[in-house]
Amino acid sequence: MKVKKMVALALTTAMCAGLATQPVMADDGYSLTVSGIGGSLNWLPVYIAQQEGWFEEENLEIEEVLFTNGPVQMESLSSDGWDIGCTGVGGVIAGVLGYDAKILGASNTDDGTQYVFARSDSDIVKAGQGNNSINEEIYGDAETWKGKSILCNTGSVTQYVLIKMLEGFGLTQNDVEFIAMDPATAYSAFLAGEGDACVLTGSGGTFKMLENTEEYTAVASGPLVDSGLMCNFVANKNSYEDEEKYEAMKAFMKVYFKTLDWMAENTEEVVQYCVDMNDENGSSMEPEIVEKYVQADKYYTLDEAVQMMETKAEGSEYSEMESNLMDVLDFFISVGNYMEGDDEKFAGHVDSTLLKEVLDESK
Template identity: 35%
Template sequence: MPKSNKRKAAQKDGVQKMKKKLLALFMALVMVSGVMAGCGSPKEAEGEAASAQTEGEGQTENKQAEDGQEADEDEPKELTKVTLSAQPALHSLGIYVALDKGWFEEEGLDVDVLTYIAGAPQLEAVASDSWSVGVMGIAAGVTGLVSYDLTCLGFSFWDYSSQKLYVRPDSEIALAGQGQVEGYEGIYGTPELYKGKTILCTKGSLGHLQLLATLDALGLKEDDVNIVHMEIAAAYQAFLAGEGDAVCLWSTFSADGEGEGLIPASSCEAAKLFVPSVILASDKALADEETTQKIMNVIFRGTMWVNENREEAAQYYYDLCIDEGVTCTEEYALSYVQESDAPTVEEYKAMFEGDEFSANLEMAMKYYIACGTYSEADMDKVMNGFDGTMLMNAIEFYEENYAE
């Protein structure tokens, strides 16, 4: 074999021997490492495994919490269902405005509103537990306090601007003119001209109360005239057909009557009868104080909005009348809303401080007692049935959150 080949063979054998030594050394190191790992603490190994498991579980729980939070945000909150009652009148308009603007939902309430043309059917409905809180005129309110054991939570708009006693233009009362009753210059005619007259009127209504105040201003009693009970729509049509000598009208019927040329012989203002509408609540409503307070908060907010946004409120009133089948024009709606008034926040406070609202209730009851509609015992029931705590709370809530 050539030398060069021998050297190459020797070198090759040397390299191979070196590779074998290195391989043996590497295998030995691997075995030692395995033994050392096997000698490690079992608890440490378990701890590492547990830590890995805990970390995995934590990530799973966090993911589940995030998914749950997203689900809560996606799902709407459950609202408390309540049923209110109202009338197509300015004193109730704040409820309809609040309903349209979603203010009840903001307070967590799912509200249904039952609308009544007058107080009598409205009160009949509460007897069957159809509604929990309602707004109505003071005449129906007194009946609610006396006969239905409701509680008066407060008051809304002044309720007298459209309450009037009408006569025909050729009536001797109209022809006599105004200014003949001392202290009540806005009333037409003289006491003698009213005696024996037949007056169409919805008994128990604010129109009836206005008539009693007019008779009192004239120095007359209910027995001095002939009062025929009729619901307002029937009374209006009957009077146009020639029945009766006078008729008590309000709201859009007053506008229609003046459109027909009827003369307002008297009114709440002429007879100096200034009364507010009232907010009544059933025992069921009072049992759920938290929900009823939320209702009062929203009603007061709506009332203040109407008071401060008359032109837009007039459109709401017009739409309400049309929806409820009540005859109305946009012109009348605007004049009615602009003529009516609700106390400002400061005036509300002053009325509470001066006990003015209780005085108004007492004045209304005196007229009813004088004509025999109610008794002195009923007076006590009415006066004890007023609790303005929730209204005062609503005023404070409004000042804190919405007053400018």
């Protein structure tokens, strides 16, 4: 297995730092800077392909740049910090509206690892279930949630899940004390006694809390609030319009979906790779927890990913994928996170051209 040298990436914001991996590859070929969320399920195929040498087989040199969340990931587009990125809906919206990024496809569902936790002895849990109009399995009621301090990442899928849950109680984010924290920080802070509830997504913290039911209760989740979220590939517009970078992105996509096919047939190896990835990311997990983590969301096949961009959503002028993303954006607009008219600005940024070419060339 390759040993990778990690170096700090300076950011314009102090809330996080990325990690850059310097690749080793023969001369002649394509190069691509690829960004992602460290330890995430949609980054795992990139990690595996790097370890297996599959990018090199396609004559593609990869430089990895890792972040803790999507909005911060997109900030580095202001300086052309990367060419293509793997991210969640928070990153997608921030990238399109802030930096005119292109959406090239979807990699996997993104609601299976999102949970809202409260302490098991809290009045939220004691209020029981059956009081939420979205799903009767969600804990609490309007009175017990009102005024609670909630640790949650802002502008991300976790905030979307939280707001949808509150909506089911007839509440808005203004009815609670929203404390902005990335998931890793929120997990540590909640363990230390801060906050009445926390919203987590990703790996270690989420599944460790799910195992510790005596102290913590999963009071809501992405599937319970019917979030319908997914992870996507987002391209730097300048890179996408560059002929050589465009071809490099095609090679990247070819390897990515080839890796997904391999992962479907090699589940034990996938678990070990995920353990290794999270160890390197500083978010170590036991293999038993990792096994649940890698099964939490569904990866799309290349055919499915293209079909979502080519099939019109029912009653919509947009594709199934674009319609899904715009539904999330419309929700954020309705609660004041984005402005009226941003939906019109967002429309038209999904481009299926590249992924269709990858599919055609794979036949």
